[in-house]
Amino acid sequence: MKPKQHISAAIEKQYEQAKNNYQIHLTATIDCIIFLLRHGLAFCGNDEIYDSVNQGNFLELLNFLAQHNEEIDRAFKIARGNLKLRAFSIQKDIVRAAASETTKAIVNDLGDELFAVLVDEARDISIKEQMSVCLRDMLRDSQMTKTIKALQSGEISSGCGLNQEIALKRARDTRWGSHYGTILRLISLFPSVVNVLEYVEEDGNNSEQRAKACHLLNVIQSFEFIFNLHLMKNILGVTNELSQALQKNDQDIVNAIAFVKVSKQRL
Template identity: 25%
Template sequence: MGDFYASKDFRGWNKALERFRLQAKSEYRIRLEASIDVARLLLYHGLPFRGHGESEASTNQSYFLGFLRWHGDKHPDVEKVILEKAPQNDTLTCPIIQKDIVNACEKETLKVIIEDLNGDHFGILVDESKDISHNRTNGSCFEKEIYSLLSDHSLSPSKIRGQGYDGVSNMKGEINGLKTLIMKDSSSAYYSHCFAHQLQLTLVVIAKKHLEVEEFFDHVTNVLNVVGGSFKRRDLLRHHQAENLKQLLESGEAYTEQGLHQERGLQRPGDTRWGSHFKTLDNFLVIFSFIVHVFEVIEIEGSTPSDRNQAEYLLTKVKTILDVESVGHVK
């Protein structure tokens, strides 16, 4: 009789565990589908996933968390199992999960494009950027990656009938540029300069007809070249930013939250990049006091008289042009 009751209790526990497992599986699927829906919406509209505030209590959340909460508000069955109501080790909202969803969307999109292509001729558009070490890629690297991608999808380079890039040398160079390397294998892969880049180049040329504008950007570019000319100077800039942020946090003038206080870099304006001049100036103004600090160090500790004189000259010119003599001493 004891064995009978023990067996009955065991079957009861099994049923309870199975119900719990099915419920957990259902809630997991709801959370996953909600995260996928939000990711697809952001991708469709070309919106960033992350923002200035990543915590759930933030009033300036990222688009991903903000839209996910909005999605839950509209669907009670979703709202009951997402964000703070989800198991904290299974929220399906971390950056790694977001990237996995994006990668899956990318593969499905490529699959549809390849099926629609159906073995026909095609064109390629490629853009380039510097990596974190500030080293640019070269034409042969791009060629290798392009051919690898084509091979993965059973596409032949001989089917390329058009190629479009920006105007930098590693793309359109006559000897080792990507354009030339591609045309060696497919002579019908005609090159066309990116039209948006042409418009930007026209705008830049017209703007620089004004000598004051050209002089201003020349000095800004020279300043960025000097500060970014060595790892030691870039490290000094980062260190000064970190020290300043530490002081602000200790004084209560700033607060910590994931996504806040991102490091500002030394982005140079690119004549073929929409908005790059604005971003350059925005970063330049924000970190100007730190740039001043680096130049003050160079003026004293520069390895050659030329370095010290250049630092003094450029700093004076930029302060005069911007009319911000006091910025270098303001946080």
């Protein structure tokens, strides 16, 4: 007799409201995760209980959104605890989805172009070795073009073991040999590095990226930078030879002292 008051109508109304609340929760959660991923920030905090002073970046950001958006705040207040999409497992699922979409975008952008993957490690603040992976395609392509031209003009020779790919690597804090190697690679790749920075300066994804590229171009092409680069190459070249000599297992103290004296004279 009264269709609007029928049990099926009431259930349908509750279902629509629950679906809308779920979409609000999901959208807010995804927005927070995208923000944290773009800025490389940690998600979890040391203490994520309800009355904690700092619940971690994810929960604090989600609460901030709720405080400044009445619709999100209302949806959070009427939802049960297991429907707020705050669980760590849900965060991981959304991060995996974002990683998958990012990978697809990178693959589609590269197409058939040449690329290389650089895997390097560096120590963090806790003195643990952390692995970092970055994609390099423009630098390798630029260096390859220059190598081909140099081979054709006779500036460099071809042969077994020659003209191997050279890549810029992160110098390690306590290994001076790695600093020396980084300087040598930078000198060798300098024209390609300039070309890549000029490309980013013109066609970078955003103004911040273009500004950083412009600043780096000005710095690395200055007289002070070039002078210090070659000065450190000479200094570290001497200390690197000494370091290699001292690390030999059959090295004795007499030879070691002689090597130190020679290195001091060369410096």
